[in-house]
Amino acid sequence: MFSPKDAEQETRALEQVLAAYSYYKSFAQQEYYLPRYKKWRSLSDHQKELIPWYGDYLEKLRNAIDCNAAFLQEVVFFAQAMMGISSNVDQWPTPSRVDMEKTVSMISQIYREWSQESKCERGLATDRILQALQAYEKQSVTSRDEIRILIPGAGTGRLMADLVIQGYNCESNEFSYHMLLMSMYILNGGLKVNQKKIYPFIHTFSHWRSRNDQLKSICIPDFNVQEQLAQNNRMAMSSGSFIDCYGSNEKIRASNTYSASPTMKLTRAQMESAFNVVITNFFIDTASNIIDYLHSISHVLIPGGIWINFGPLLYHFECDDQVEDTFEVDPFTGEKTDVHEDVPLKGLELTADEILEVSISKLQFKCLNKEFAIPSGYGRSPSQNAVPGYMCNYWVLQNDKVRQT
Template sequence: MSGHGPSAEDVAEEQAHFRQVVTTFRQYRQYSLSANTRRRKDFYSLPIPHQKLLKEIGWYQKLGDVDDAILSNADFLEEIVDNTEIFSGSVDEPVGGDADMAGEHGDEHAGPADAHFHDAHTHEHGSHAHSHGPHSHGHPHAHERVVGSSSVPAHEHRQKVSEPDMDKLRSTLKQFVRDWSAEGQKERDETYGPILDALEEQFKDLPEERRADVQVLVPGAGLGRLTWEVINRGFSCQGNEFSYFMLLSSFFILNRTTATNQWSIYPHIHSFSNLQNSASLLQPVMIPDVIPGNRKPGPDFSQVAGDFEEVYGLRQEDQAQAWDAVLTCFFIDTAKNIVSYLEILHHLLAPGGVWINFGPLLWHFENNHTKDISIELNLDEIKVLAEKIGFKIEKEKLVRTTYVGHPDSMLHHVYDCAFWTATKI
């Protein structure tokens, strides 16, 4: 890959950011229990007759069940960051120390899924974090081993965890449901289904034994289910992800999971609003619904950590015309400059290659407070722009779906997502 490596200042900033993400995982237990303690404090501030009534309907006792669910989630989340050897450097190294930012040279065989993880320099740092959930978008480097699932290093007790970071972590739990549980099957069918069908249709004339020659890129790969599904249809696939929350979690689920339903998580316990009953709040979700390591042999499977525009941009000559298909799912609205995104997509595809898109237009940087630029187009404008850049949109429709939705909630956020296939002319 061409271009200059990161500066010492960038590396130091990156290490600090990674430490903050790991700290967020490790402090989930304390942070979430504190929120539940607030409910108890409010309960005891009520008149005694009111306390008695709430106990009679089971509300107060429910807080103990939520505590237990928090502890279960915490054990799972601490397991994820207990072994972060895919990333270079050490969480405990002083900021500014040497760090091996591996770039494209950092590929390693990564456990049972045999997914190669590459580490390109990233900048999440708040503004680019992404969740299409109800409150915000849930769209995350370094090395430390912690003995014991509840151990939090002393320096992490001194680090403050922000509510936005904790919200990203709570969103990550919901992403596990969407990507790796039986409960997420409906959303996957609605979202990944059309993409995978279009991919297979595009290469229907290719003998199945030659599908591994087809190179597919999935930017914004999240927790990796779409890339896994592409691989299991016989195509070679590379996922690209920017968020450390997603990278740590996807590495864990793809490479540290050995059985179906190995983990039980409680993704709905963080808000008591809009729930029909206590079962809706305390519903456990078992993950994964498949064994990620059981995948079709033959196709290449890799993950690249880094910003899409930095890793695959127009200056990256080795990426020019390197891909037969690019799949964007809930991704293009993460752009600050959508023109740049579309130019890069065109740059990446071989002549006749296909861009398959699915998602809304919830522009992530609209009205941001970080002084980032934001160019927001409507659907018609994007399609005209795509044609001007050199795409021919051939199939398109709107598909109604949710994103990390809770089926038992009394509030549902529904998107009419734009789906299309576009061929590079």
């Protein structure tokens, strides 16, 4: 764990997410089931008779919530056992609404990453990534087990699992405890194929063609994860912010997600030229300052290493009104200098062309491949009618910098 927070703070943050998982059932009932039950009950008898099946539907919706809740509760028990947390939900910090919404989104995250039904959707990214890796392997004359790959924003770890099974060495980085908890369970829980049932589509009520599409259950995982990953040492995970753990020690200003502590500085120094490949898969638009991401990618890549990107540019902070202070830290006195107060998290949303332009003309990358406007869902239901898609960008850039000797 690289995080700069002290252990106690980290434990509380983790407990808060465990609590959010635990409260899914009451939250989902309150948010999705109860208002619809109340609305239905308020209808005139005449209108109720027009939709005689609606009561049954609401019952199925409630049962589906129960099923998801049981799954999430199992993740909590597993995490408690693995991490020796003997306290219980009554002793944990109360989760925020955002925590609860993230918990709900974990259900479709799991569907996206670990279901047979999402295979084609994942393939849009994975097939391109594997192709780029094979080309790199060939061009750099590096044997596969010597290729070190970094995957920032790894989610629940599916891409890492796919690549490790193919023989690559992967290190995943993830900032979200919601994701980290789930990946711990999936990667280590010893699940058999299709052992767990979830209802990934019950949280959205728009865009459906038929009711069965919304109520469809799916099973995960689509392969025996632990068995396939057993006895290999080609896999590592880190928790924390990407730029904090892997950024350069120059060029990035300190903030809530980048500490100037000696420990982190040391960690980051060790990450210089530590990877052959960085893969950003539905990740770069999570940046509050995308140039910090570019510096970090450049920092960790060896000369000749490649950056593979796949995903849309749906900037996560575009509509966020939060602010933070950014500053430099005097290396001798440790004092903050050049402080900018209340810097918005939003802003600096570079376009695809601009990211490429900065990378190529200023950061010594060269472009090996690019493709734009690839339509892809993210956890889209098999009925295809449910969720609007993203237009994804794909590119492979090679780090053209000369090794400093």
